[in-house]
Every structure is written in structure tokens, then in C-alpha cells.
Amino acid sequence: MDLSSHDHGLPDDGAGADGLGLAELAEEVGVADPVTIAGLATRGGPVPGVRPVMAPVGIVSIRADEMTVRCGAGTPVSELDDALAAVGQSVAIPPTGTVGGALAVGHSGLRRLGYGPIRDTVLQVRYVSAAGEVVTAGGPTVKNVSGFDLCRLLVGSRGTLGFLAEVILRTRPRARYEQWFTSTADPWDLVATLYRPTSVLWDGERTLVLLEGDRRDVDDQARLLGLSPADPPGSLPTGGRWSLPPNELQRLPPTGRFVAEIGVGIVHHEHPPPDRQVDPAVSELHRRIKQRFDPTGRLNPGVSVLDGVG
Amino acid sequence: MSTGPSSALFDDLRAVLDTDRVRTGATELGLYRKDASNMEGTTSVVCLPRTTDEVAGCVRAAVRHGVPFVARGSGTGLAGGAVPLDGAVVIVTSKMDRVLSVDRVARTAWVEPGVLNLDLSRQVAHLGLHFAPDPSSQQTCSIGGNVANNAGGPHCLAEGVTASHVLAVEVVLPDGTVTVLGGEDPEPPGYDLRGVFVGSEGMFGIATRICVRLVPDPPAIRTLLLDFLDVDDGARTVSDIIAAGMVPAAVEMMDQLCLEAVEGYIHAGLPVDAAVALLVEVVGLPHGVEADVERITRIARERGVRDIRIAADETERALLWKGRKSAFGAIARIKPNYYLHDTVVPRSRLPAVLAQVYEIAARHQLLVLNVFHAGDGNLHPLLVFDKREPGVMERVHAAGEEIVRASVAAGGVLSGEHGIGLEKRDLMGLMFGPVDLAAQAALRDAFDPAGMANPRKVLPSGSACGDLQAVPEGAWI
Known part of the structure; x- marks a missing residue:
């Protein structure tokens, strides 16, 4: 691993380098038969009964002064997080499974309110296409508008358009101080009053708030709003992951245990999410995109990103 | 493909819009043949719709007659994105300029594409909110244009570019269908079509309503001007700040020629004898801001900073920012024309690439000013010249291409x-x-199989099925 922070080893973040065996993955994916991608099976795992392949594992480089990290998509998030912690940084990816699995599913973590969505962390991807070729999308720098944004297309695409092989991600400085608090105040008052809280969770009675930054600022905010220090949240209901416009959390149905991400709109619920409708024009765009990226439907066969949507 | 005037097409467009919002006069056609780049195309008709239905009607009429269309906001684009090719129908969204709704709790707003960037922030200022992307053209550029180009600006260092601030887009697809991509909820089902639409440069359809995120104004702001006698020291200070675990709201750099031009223009007391100056802004809660100011000051001293000026009040802060944002106007004091590039390089490569930029300009006997988003490595070298000078355009284009190549070779992007x-x-x-270009072409093809939106x-030609090219006037190839 290259932990250097200055002027050497840079071409590694440009095009071409293949220290991780991307070509081998491309060969394994091949061109003909159905194939699925496997990781640590924390998010449902590979498609049963289909030949599995695995993405490369390992960190290629951490560049603290660029705030970027380049790693194989098969790298466990915990391994990435440990390595980034050593340089005082982190990445806004939820803390289980592999980097590629987290990106393919596209669900953000509990700190989305402060850190932004997972889709914004991706700067460059190399993926293996249905034609068994390594495709590069995006670029290695923190800012880039060169060409159409295939990185955004791939985040949340569940391996239906290509298998993530290697990514360059935007990192962020670890906060100098963080503390969870609890409060019985109205969570909407809290989210409106606090300056950029990292997380505000509400279970219908109690609110948990995560504040980060300079300790004096955190303490001042807590004092001002009467927050009491608390442990981090425990386990969340896993019956359904609801995605609602943030204001609709004020009108959640009264049944079932839930933890709602206030200001974000995600509800971790005991019950499955309400049915959703997709506009026919949007479905048609999905069909056309899939048809062009995977005409024979060989990548993660049977998986549809619109599953369970009306 | 039709490139000449077509009275049947004009009649159909007039059936969609009032007659006076379908323009075919020579003067107007001349204006809409170009944007803020130095390239020109051709068009035979300019449409000024006011509603989504009217945009859809214009698109359907153009497509029915086999004529492509190009959407246009304020025309401030610098890369020729809104230049009409193949006699495209120009669909101007500047009359769609209403902020439709503001939700102060969710901190979102639905706006029409013709709303000007700075007008949006002004209209929500009383709520303590603003729209984060702030291109230098923010007084004149439109939100629709920001979406098409995934626009940035100084304050995108900490806040992210336009894609991070757009939640949903109502679009007219290239076949005239109207739909919404993305949503007000955090994880809309399916592919992130919102994400791919932002930055698609008008080639995936036309945005007609946009749901944007608004961010809270920070409780504390400190703006610092750091000047250095050596370009390298300034550039290395930028890397050191980031490596120390800080992400200031903005880190901008201006070199000596730029400082001189701006100072002559606005008289802000800028250090005109410095090699470079950094404009650094730190925002947030008061203790964190003061701690960052101290740390940045210490880092700059270690890099030999000559002088540190901290804006004493909002007036002085505004003056320093005016200096940064009026750089492009100030340049007219040196030469009548400029050509601006926009590459990004890894921050750690700024010193080396800047040295190359100066060397390239000198070799082509051109003046270059650098005023740019140093914090994210986003160079803005301005080649200044007088286009009446024989042969100068060739030198400008040759130098520009060398700068782009040097940036990409350093691990950067176009x-x-x-x-x-x-x-x-x-x-x-x-x-x-x-293979990479073919994948991008496949995405475009999914949105626009007939290739009618801003073709x-x-x-480049040959990315997909090889459409033949005519080289437009002024194109830099």
C-alpha cells in the first residue's frame, strides 16, 4: 500500500495501471454464460445457481493530500476504514461488507445527513462489462465533468450493468471530536436549529443526535439544546428500508417499530415499505439502458433494480 | 437532414408558442449561433417557451421535421455546449424563470431552469439558506445551465458540485415525453437517472423543473488572503492544508498578473507584488473556524507566507471575493480577448503543472493569468491576447492543447x-x-436513440456508430 502524500507514485491514479488483476476478472466474467458477483454476502449475496466471480481485494493507494483512495471493489469496508483511520480520514460508506457491495446496492449510511449520500463518494470506477471488457468511467480527481457520468449510473445498479472491479473514492477528514446525544425535544426542531448535525435519528419517542467537530462547538450546541450524552444507536429494525421525502416522516403511520433518519427521509422499519409507482417513461429508460449495457441479460440474471416497485 | 429554413417547421412551432416567441430574424439567429465560447454554429429558428408543455411541444415539432434541437439557458457556457449544430432548433429556457416553491423545513426548492443562480440564493436568503454552487458567472448563468454542465464554483470545494445539490429533475426527453428523474426522497427506486442527467450537456433531454437542495448559511465565516513570493510555496500550502485534515469552504489562487489586473480594476489593496495569493474561506461553528484559521496560518508560515490578511468584516470579505470573481472582467484591461481552460490536476501536482503552464505560454509568446480553484486542483489558466494580431489564434489553440495534455499526463482530467x-x-x-467512450455513447443512445438532442x-465521432462530422467555425480540434 502506498501511503505517500507527495510527489511520487502518482501515475498509479491515472489510466492503465492494473496491479489488482482487473484483466483476470474480465477474463473470468467472459462473454457468454450467466455470471454473478459475490462479496461477503452481507447484502443478499450472489444470485443462487449462477457462476460467481469476485472483485479484486486490496487498497492500491491512499492519498491523504488528495483526499482520495483507490481500492479493489472486493475490499472489505472495515479494512478500508482501518487504513484510512491511520491517516485521519474516512469514507462515507456504511460499515459492513465490501466496498463494491455497498456501492452496487447504493444505500447510504446513518451519517448521510452530515456526509452526503454514498453516490457522491465515487470519483472513478473500473468495471467489467457484459462484453468482458474493463471500462473506465469518471476520473481520479475530486472534481471532473469530462463526459457522461457513468459512475452515478453504476452506484445502486446492483451489478446489472457491469461488475465494479476497482474504484477511486473521495475521502473526508475524520472529525476531531464526535459525540452521540439524546433528547426528548421535537426532532424537527433539533434538525432545524442545530448547525449541520451528522445524524438525527428518531424512534417516535426519543431522538439520537450525532454532533461532530471542535469539541467546544459540540458542547455549546448540546448545552443550547439540552442534549444529554448517549451511546451510539443499537440495532435497527430490518423489516424494510423506506425512502420518503423528509417532511413525510412527520406523518408516519403509527404501527410498527421504526428508526427514522430525520432530515434525510430513510426509515428503518419493522414492516416492508409502502408500494411505489414508477413512471412508464422511467421504466422504459431502465429497459433501454439494460438492453444496451447487457443485451443478453447475463449479469446478475434475475436481478432488477425496479424489483418490488409498481 | 434539414439545415435550411423550413416554413412547415416554423408553422408547427408557432402552433405551440405565440408567434412572437418563435424568432427567425437574422439578428437574433446571429446571437443564438454562439455561446460564451469562441465557436459558432447555425440555426434557423429560436423558441422561447414558458412552460414544460411548450418545451415538449417544441421538441416534438423539431423531431417530427427531422431537425435536431439544442437547449439553452443564459448562454454563458465556455465549451460550446449550447452552440447549435446542423441547423438545430434553439430552445431557450430563460423565460422559465420562476422559483416555484421553497420548503424551509426540508431545505429544498423547485425552480424553473431559467432562474439565475444568484437570484435563487437571493430569494432564499431571508430563510438563512443558499444554493451552494457558485460559478463566477453566477449573476447571469441559469440553474438549467448549471444542471446541464454540472457547474461548480469556489464553494464547491466543501459543498460539492451541482450534482450534489439536485434531488430531482423534471425533463422533456428527446422524444418529447415528460417525466421526473430522481425524487425528493433520498433513495428513489432504480438507476440514478438524476445523476446521469446532471452534466449531460443537453444531450439527454431538457430540464424544465429542478428540485435543488439549499444549504444553511454558516454561523461563522473567516476569509483570509495569504500572499507568497514563490508560486510553489503557495501551491504547496494548498496541499498541506488538505493533508492536515481540513476542507475549507474555498481555496482560490490568483497569480501576480491576475492580482495586478484585478487591483487596477477594483482597488482592494491586493498584494500586486506577490507571486501568488491564496483566498481561503473557513466556515462553520465559531470555535472550529478559529481553530482552522490558526492551523492554516501556521501551515502558511511554515511555507514562508509573506503576509496574512484576515477580512475584518463582511465589507472587506465581499471586497476580497469581488476581486476573485471580477478577475475575468479585469483581464480586459490587459488584452481584449482571452481563452480559458479548465483542467483539474491532483493537488500535489499543482506546482509542477503550473510551472508547465507558464513555460507553455512563454514558448507560444502568450500572456497567461492564473486564477483558479486551487483547493480542488481545478486550474483556470487564461491565455490573454488580441485576436486582431495575425496568427495569434493558432498559438492560443496550440498552447491550450499543450496545457490540457500536460494536465491529463499529470493524472488530471479535461x-x-x-x-x-x-x-x-x-x-x-x-x-x-x-471501450470507455462506447459505454458513454450507449448511455446517450438509451436516452436519445435518434440523436436529436444537441447532437x-x-x-468524438466514432464513439458509437460513427456519425460524420462537419467542423464548425472556430472549433478547436
């Missing part, structure tokens, strides 16, 4: 915020191989 458009289309091969931009 464009950080201006887009590819027509200008850098044929340099896409520096960053992407044929022949972004992707």
Missing part, C-alpha cells in the same frame, strides 16, 4: 466544471479509450 461540449470533444481520447457534442 474539465472540472465547464464541460466538454464542442471544445474538448476531440480530446476525450486523452482520458478514455474506445455531436461531448463524444
